[in-house]
Amino acid sequence: MSLASKRVIEITALILLRLPFALCGKFQEVQAIDKNIRVNHRIRAKEIRVIDDNNEQLGVLTPPQAMKIAEERGLDLVEVAPTANPPVCRIMDYGKYLYQQNKKEHEARKHQKNITVKEVKFRPNTDEHDYEFKKNHIIRFLTQGDKVKAAVFFRGREIVHQSIGRKIIDRLIEELAEVGAVEARPKMEGPNLIAIFAPKKA
Numbered sequence: 001m002s003l004a005s006k007r008v009i010e011i012t013a014l015i016l017l018r019l020p021f022a023l024c025g026k027f028q029e030v031q032a033i034d035k036n037i038r039v040n041h042r043i044r045a046k047e048i049r050v051i052d053d054n055n056e057q058l059g060v061l062t063p064p065q066a067m068k069i070a071e072e073r074g075l076d077l078v079e080v081a082p083t084a085n086p087p088v089c090r091i092m093d094y095g096k097y098l099y100q101q102n103k104k105e106h107e108a109r110k111h112q113k114n115i116t117v118k119e120v121k122f123r124p125n126t127d128e129h130d131y132e133f134k135k136n137h138i139i140r141f142l143t144q145g146d147k148v149k150a151a152v153f154f155r156g157r158e159i160v161h162q163s164i165g166r167k168i169i170d171r172l173i174e175e176l177a178e179v180g181a182v183e184a185r186p187k188m189e190g191p192n193l194i195a196i197f198a199p200k201k202a
Contacts (some may be wrong), residue, residue, distance in 0.1 A: 005032040165193040
């Protein structure tokens with residue numbers, strides 16, 4: 001079969017999947033977003049256990065019998081547990097179900113906070129005023145819900161004075177205890193001694 005012929009078949013199949021079909025004199029378009037979900041005529045099991053739109057068990061039926069009930073109610077037959085024996089199908093408005101699921105996902109994404117990691121750098125010779133200024137920045141970031149990477153940067157021969165940098169980090173850990181918790185203990189990364197602070201959970 002030529003590539004062009006295969007493409008024609010694929011396009012035809014896609015069109016057929018999207019074609020609306022009649023339900024109780026009305027037209028309703030149904031398309032499964034997940035290819036693993038079988039809806040209406042795509043259900044292949046010989047027998048299925050059916051739950052109707054009122055959450056009532058209708059027992060074990062054949063797909064045509066269940067489809068007839070769904071069509072009479074203007075609804076769809078959706079396979080919800082294909083691995084069960086027999087498979088479980090639910091009568092529902094599949095289009096409405098997809099709309100509600102998409103709406104829930106959209107709302108969840110809308111309320112999801114993107115946590116960023118802010119970086120605040122110190123030097124071994126950072127004076128008291130500069131230390132307090134930078135510490136207040138860290139407090140502000142943590143109260144806004146962001147994580148903070150506090151880093152003490154050593155330049156050249158300053159690397160031999162790591163103990164000074166550790167004193168700075170230890171002081172931060174103690175003074176930030178009310179607003180932040182240490183997520184990653186102090187460690188050296190190249191010329192930097194770093195510690196990661198996360199907002200303290202309420």
